[in-house]
Amino acid sequence: MTTGTRRRMGVEERREQLIAVALDLFSRRSPEEVSIDEIAEAAGISRPLVYHYFPGKRQLYEAALRRAAEELTARFVEPHEGPLGARLLRVMERFFDFVDEHGPGFSALMRGGPAIGSSRTSALIDGVRQAAYEQILAHLDVQQPTTRMELVIRSWISLAETTALLWLDGRPVPHAEQERVPRAELERQLVQDFAALAAVSATYDAQMAGLVRRMLADEPVGGPLRVPEPTF
Amino acid sequence: MTTGTRRRMGVEERREQLIAVALDLFSRRSPEEVSIDEIAEAAGISRPLVYHYFPGKRQLYEAALRRAAEELTARFVEPHEGPLGARLLRVMERFFDFVDEHGPGFSALMRGGPAIGSSRTSALIDGVRQAAYEQILAHLDVQQPTTRMELVIRSWISLAETTALLWLDGRPVPHAEQERVPRAELERQLVQDFAALAAVSATYDAQMAGLVRRMLADEPVGGPLRVPEPTF
CATH class of the missing domain: 1.10.357.10 (Tetracycline Repressor, domain 2)
Known part of the structure; x- marks a missing residue:
């Protein structure tokens, strides 16, 4: 039995975290300048794990954009x-x-x-x-x-x-x-x-x-x- | 020796004709609705001959767009x-x-x-x-x-x-x-x-x-x- 010192995130929680990290990176630079490796690093997870949640950069970008659109609409x-x-x-x-x-x-x-x-x-x-x-x-x-x-x-x-x-x-x-x-x-x-x-x-x-x-x-x-x- | 009844167009003249035909079609419908076949037919030439002048639809679209941009700028x-x-x-x-x-x-x-x-x-x-x-x-x-x-x-x-x-x-x-x-x-x-x-x-x-x-x-x-x- 393994008990990590850091709590494991649930699927939805991890997705949310990735979207937040991606939105932050995509806000600071244009999309082509942001790599999946960088998003993985900023989220503190491996590149394959990112792909487990999002098939590719485009999907992650769109999820981040959807989040930004909701945020702006709320304002x-x-x-x-x-x-x-x-x-x-x-x-x-x-x-x-x-x-x-x-x-x-x-x-x-x-x-x-x-x-x-x-x-x-x-x-x-x-x-x-x-x-x-x-x-x-x-x-x-x-x-x-x-x-x-x-x-x-x-x-x-x-x-x-x-x-x-x-x-x-x-x-x-x-x-x-x-x-x-x-x-x-x-x-x-x-x-x-x-x-x-x-x-x-x-x-x-x-x-x-x-x-x-x-x-x-x-x-x-x-x-x-x-x-x-x-x-x- | 073949002598067509219709005068052969020069390279530049043919390119110009294709651009004009493409611009007309791209003006009337959105680019994804216009096919190379249709452009060929409207220009009265074969599909392979279109590809002889333009490697693909994208290049022909861009040439038509450049023509339109010049036209608008002139106005x-x-x-x-x-x-x-x-x-x-x-x-x-x-x-x-x-x-x-x-x-x-x-x-x-x-x-x-x-x-x-x-x-x-x-x-x-x-x-x-x-x-x-x-x-x-x-x-x-x-x-x-x-x-x-x-x-x-x-x-x-x-x-x-x-x-x-x-x-x-x-x-x-x-x-x-x-x-x-x-x-x-x-x-x-x-x-x-x-x-x-x-x-x-x-x-x-x-x-x-x-x-x-x-x-x-x-x-x-x-x-x-x-x-x-x-x-x-």
Whole structure:
């Protein structure tokens, strides 16, 4: 009879541990740079044992990605209380937290990581976008969005993704000393962008106009949904 | 000595013909639905002869995509004359022409066509985005954009892409009779969106503020860069 000093993990527990270790590694580097050997080492188990739980790197990557998608989706959840601008701003803060924590992995994924991208990873990303869309509709208290409203919300979601990716790059413009735009400014700006895009659409669509009216009715002076007066 | 009734095509001419035929087919259906046999038939040549010019479907797809990228990039070119809003609106019209002509292929590609996506196709797409970015900077007469300006322009480009994709879907909301938003409205709205996003950013950035001032100085009353007065 062998009694290890370390407790043996159960199957589910081991799977969970491997997913957590993989997600951590895949967050810090792009998928092609992470090897099964490295995941095994970080988990403190042998390479064959990793393969016992996951047939290959792709499956482990997809499991890690599913975990990340659930985590991000959970961060979209926000109580339906108080002005909409403050709610959206809190979600933006948590979104940037997530992007910050998973930076290189998020970039590789969203830029269509050719090495490991698949229709399953695309479906996971679309699922997160759909969750974001539905959360926004729920907060706006809209059951039947018009095509224009759907367009504003979905295209704003892609604006937020691109903004986060560019922020991650820190994209230093080669010929100038550029500072990275502070996160907090971008979070606020995205909320203002939502209001600005909704206002443009409102000139074409009565439902959007009603929505903008309701959004602003609850918004305090200086709230993030109020596009500040131009300084020019 | 054989003398065909039809003139023999030269190597380059044949390659060009195959690319044109492939681009047409790949525009109308997603890449996985188009076979080499079909391309051969449409080009009026044998399947082995297609392989003589292109080692496989992937290479032919990439050549067709390169052609499409060049074509789209050419449509961004616009004389540096007249108000900026009208210039941007004309480019948007040509962009939607392109999207309309290559609909299903454009969708499959931009949604990260898993079957045939590669780092080369991603690089081609990024090249088109970069060309769009540089054209906008040139029209704005900006040599050294700030990080914030770059962010506004690049994130607006992704907004335009998403808007075009949603327009292509016609995305009928299941529970309501929705009309497809007219193309012309979206083209104009995107120009207004650009102005609206720039105006938000201008509250954080002196260079952006100066830019918005210059943009609007030349813009006639009712021009597309003028965000219309809210109707609510």
